[in-house]
Amino acid sequence: MNRQSFRSPLARALGLGSAKRGSRHWLAERVTAIALVPLTVWFVASIIARAGSDYTAFVSWLSTPFASVGMILLLIALFHHTALGLQVVIEDYVHSGARFAAVIAIQLCCYGLAVVGVIAILHIAFGG
Amino acid sequence: MDAKPPPLGKKAPRPRPLSPNIQIYRPQLTSVLSIANRATGVLLSLAAIGLVIWISAAAAGPEPYAVIQRALVSWAGQVVLFGVTFSFFLHLCGGIRHLVWDTVHGFELRSIYISGWSVVAASAVLTATAWAAGLFVAGSR
Amino acid sequence: MIINSSDQVSRFTWLKRFPIPHNFDVMPDSRIRPGRTWPAPAGATKTKAFDIYRYDPDSGDNPRLDRFHVDLNDCGPMVLDALIWIKNKVDSTLTFRRSCREGVCGSCSMNMDGTNWLACTRFISDMATPATIYPLANMRIIKDLVPDQTHIFAQYAVIEPWLRSKTPEPEKERLQSVEERSRIDGYYECILCFCCTSGCPSHWWNGDRFLGPAVLLQAWRWLNDSRDEAKEERLDNLEDPFRLYRCHTILNCTRTCPKGLNPGKAIAEIKKMIIERES
Numbered sequence: 001m002n003r004q005s006f007r008s009p010l011a012r013a014l015g016l017g018s019a020k021r022g023s024r025h026w027l028a029e030r031v032t033a034i035a036l037v038p039l040t041v042w043f044v045a046s047i048i049a050r051a052g053s054d055y056t057a058f059v060s061w062l063s064t065p066f067a068s069v070g071m072i073l074l075l076i077a078l079f080h081h082t083a084l085g086l087q088v089v090i091e092d093y094v095h096s097g098a099r100f101a102a103v104i105a106i107q108l109c110c111y112g113l114a115v116v117g118v119i120a121i122l123h124i125a126f127g128g
Numbered sequence: 129m130d131a132k133p134p135p136l137g138k139k140a141p142r143p144r145p146l147s148p149n150i151q152i153y154r155p156q157l158t159s160v161l162s163i164a165n166r167a168t169g170v171l172l173s174l175a176a177i178g179l180v181i182w183i184s185a186a187a188a189g190p191e192p193y194a195v196i197q198r199a200l201v202s203w204a205g206q207v208v209l210f211g212v213t214f215s216f217f218l219h220l221c222g223g224i225r226h227l228v229w230d231t232v233h234g235f236e237l238r239s240i241y242i243s244g245w246s247v248v249a250a251s252a253v254l255t256a257t258a259w260a261a262g263l264f265v266a267g268s269r
Numbered sequence: 270m271i272i273n274s275s276d277q278v279s280r281f282t283w284l285k286r287f288p289i290p291h292n293f294d295v296m297p298d299s300r301i302r303p304g305r306t307w308p309a310p311a312g313a314t315k316t317k318a319f320d321i322y323r324y325d326p327d328s329g330d331n332p333r334l335d336r337f338h339v340d341l342n343d344c345g346p347m348v349l350d351a352l353i354w355i356k357n358k359v360d361s362t363l364t365f366r367r368s369c370r371e372g373v374c375g376s377c378s379m380n381m382d383g384t385n386w387l388a389c390t391r392f393i394s395d396m397a398t399p400a401t402i403y404p405l406a407n408m409r410i411i412k413d414l415v416p417d418q419t420h421i422f423a424q425y426a427v428i429e430p431w432l433r434s435k436t437p438e439p440e441k442e443r444l445q446s447v448e449e450r451s452r453i454d455g456y457y458e459c460i461l462c463f464c465c466t467s468g469c470p471s472h473w474w475n476g477d478r479f480l481g482p483a484v485l486l487q488a489w490r491w492l493n494d495s496r497d498e499a500k501e502e503r504l505d506n507l508e509d510p511f512r513l514y515r516c517h518t519i520l521n522c523t524r525t526c527p528k529g530l531n532p533g534k535a536i537a538e539i540k541k542m543i544i545e546r547e548s
Contacts, residue, residue, distance in 0.1 A: 013423035015478055022510040023543045030230060033223050040220065044213075048258055052266030055190045055197075062186065071183070082173045088517075089166060091510065092474050117180040120187035144417060145299040145324055145332050147380075149407035149473040151291055153521075154383030155284045157272075159470060162519040229518050232541055235534035240520055241271045 025084060032081035039074040059124055068125040072118050079114035083107050157244045165222040168215035175212045213258055217251035275526050278395045285383060304333030307359050313340035318399035319351060321363070324410050332410065335360075336399065348396065349377050349388040352414075365414040372527060375462030379414050380406050385464035387527045405467035407476065421463055424480050428488040428506070433499035449495035456490035456535060458528050459483065465522035465532050471515045479515035480507075482522035482532035489535035492542065508543055516540075 005012075046067070050058060061067055086106045094102055153159075185192040199205045225243050228234050234243055270281050292300050304323055309316045316338040324332040337355050344354040349367055356363045366376040370389045377388040380403040382396055393400070408416030434443065466472050466481035480488070488507055491497050507513045513536070522532040 009419045009423035010426055012477070013420060013427050018506045018509040018512060020505050020508055022508055022514040023540075023547060025510065026514055026540065027544060030227065033227060037220065037224065040216065044216065044258065048262045048265060050265075051262040052269045055186070055193050058193075059186060062183075075180075078176055078179075082176055085169050086173055089170065092471070092515070113177060113180045117183050120180070120183045123187040124183075142326070142329060143298055144326070144409040144411065146296065147322070147404045147406055147408050147410050147416060148295065148299075148301065149467075150287055150289065150470065151293060151295065152286055152380065152383055152401070152403055153406050153468065154279065155287050156279065156384075156521065156524055158520040158524050162470075162517060166517075226518060229533075229537055230540065232534065232537045235523065235531055235537065237275060237523060238271060238273045240523065241273075245270065 025087075029081065029084045029088075032077045032084070035073070035077040036081055039070065039077060042070060043074055062121065063125045063127065065125075068121050071121045075114050075117040075121070079110040079117075083110035086110070157241055161222060161244050161247065165219060165226075168219040168222075171212065171215045172219055175215070178212075210255075210259065214251060214255045217254040217258075218247065221247040221250045221254075272524065275524055275529050276390075279384070298331065300331055302331045302333045304335035306336040307338065307355075309338035309340060310358055313338065313343070315341045317341055317351075317393065317396075319355070320399050320401045321352075321355075321414070322403040322410075323363075323413050325362070326412055339393075341393065344393075346392055346394070347389055348381055348391045348393055348400070348402070351393055351400075352377075352388060352402075363414075364412045373460065375460035375527075378462035378464045378467075378527070379404055380467075385468045385525045387462060387464070390527060405463060407467055407473045416467075418463065420476070421466055421481065421483070422461075424484045425461070425487065427480065427512075428484055428491070428503070429499075430487050430491060432491070432494065432497055433502070434496065435498045443496045445495055452493050452495070453490055455530055456486060456493065459486055459490070459530055460528060462527060464525045464527055468521045468525045470519055470521065471517055475511060475515050478509075478511035480512050482516070482536065485513065485516065485539060486530065486532040486535040489539050492539065504539075504543055504546060507539060513539060513543075 046061070050061060062071065083106060087103050090099060090102045090106065182196050185196045200209060225234075225247055228243070234240065272279070301322065319337045319339055320334050321337060322332060323335045337359055339351045339354055340358075343358075344350050347370075349370055352363065352365055353367070356365075365379070365388070367389065368374040368376045370377075372387050372390040375387070378385060379388055381388065381391055382401055385405060388402075402414065404410055404414045404416045408418070409420075411417050432443070461483060463481075463483050465486075466476075466483040469482050472479055472481040485507075488503065492500055492503055497503075516533075516536045518533060518537070520533045523530075523534070526532065
């Protein structure tokens with residue numbers, strides 16, 4: 001035997017026990033995914049329909065109520081989905097103490113970027 | 129793990145080696161599409177930053193917007209945009225496949241492989257269609 | 270291209286392994302060194318090369334990859350037969366687990382040509398040339414093809430794989446209707462060979478906390494048993510970002526199961542049951 005610890009195998013497998021949570025995170029990732037299917041398809045189709053158009057045409061489209069509401073919903077769902085997804089990626093691969101810091105950084109960046117995007121849309125919609 | 133000093137006069141026991149995992153495990157449609165879904169997701173996160181920069185530029189006025197637009201129509205910009213489009217469609221189709229699985233449907237191996245190849249084919253076709261449509265619209269302006 | 274059942278050997282090959290360096294993420298003690306080549310015995314008529322992972326804990330050396338030449342005219346049709354032939358005729362120190370030699374006991378699970386399967390139910394004729402044989406992926410190795418399964422069996426104990434009841438014991442056995450019994454079909458047949466857990470990338474990266482497909486399939490087998498009365502505790506025990514939700518539905522498990530079971534589906538059922546409990 002080459003023991004490096006005298007903890008029993010069961011104690012090791014039990015670890016700190018069950019967190020009794022995780023389903024909310026999982027469900028939120030699915031809910032945002034469902035929201036993103038129509039929102040992203042609409043966004044991509046709208047961009048294709050405006051390919052090669054100039055600044056005025058683009059801004060006048062973005063300032064219509066339908067487009068600005070759609071874009072704001074898209075940004076909220078997109079960055080929520082991104083924050084949840086990247087958190088899982090970090091938890092999978094980062095095993096050092098940097099894990100917690102990285103998860104916090106990802107969440108701050110995502111929600112910060114969502115706010116920046118939403119403010120920019122509102123600025124365009126209500127004509128700055 | 130708690131390190132235990134070796135008994136006097138004895139060499140520290142050698143830890144058991146870990147058998148190889150990703151170094152030897154055969155890539156299969158299951159694992160390849162899973163890692164592709166993850167890689168495209170990370171790439172799309174970067175694209176999302178680009179989206180915010182683009183909208184912010186539009187909000188800032190015609191000049192900043194023109195700078196972004198010039199970068200996008202450049203040769204490198206178009207390559208990146210093409211990659212992002214393909215990533216988007218792969219992540220979209222792969223995501224829908226995952227949503228179907230979450231309802232506990234399509235878990236027979238045959239269904240897993242058929243849906244997997246369908247995701248690959250659909251994302252290729254959708255990317256080609258989107259670019260053809262975009263180039264047509266831009267050209268007819 | 271389309272795989273219909275897990276016993277179908279992949280013919281379509283894009284890559285034999287992921288395009289990463291051979292020692293990517295491998296600790297120095299686990300790196301595989303080139304081994305020796307054992308010549309075919311004199312008089313061998315039809316030989317096939319086998320590259321086999323070797324590790325001798327007493328030598329103090331790193332693991333190595335030895336090449337053997339098996340005389341197919343002198344050997345049974347399965348990979349396990351080839352291993353037994355090598356042990357009898359070439360190198361008696363070659364170490365591996367085996368018992369039933371008919372896919373029932375789950376002892377001889379190992380990684381053959383890059384995927385996990387039972388050596389006793391894999392035909393030599395389905396193997397590449399040279400055939401490559403490693404122990405189950407991502408396990409601490411005791412010797413040669415024998416992995417230390419202490420941790421995965423401890424993980425099995427975590428889900429308490431026995432009937433938990435709260436009602437007083439009936440005079441005779443606890444009854445189940447035919448329909449209720451049929452609901453655990455496809456889940457009770459698991460032989461705990463751990464081909465799936467060893468083939469799961471999520472278990473590679475987080476096996477200390479993620480329970481892995483084999484154990485979660487068993488968790489569903491008990492959750493789904495009409496006689497069991499501890500669903501609440503079982504679901505509480507499973508609902509954890511790592512224990513259960515590290516499963517990202519990669520489905521290497523379902524692809525590799527030598528019994529044709531579906532761990533991926535069982536895990537999806539558990540996730541669905543947890544959501545149903547909440548809404």
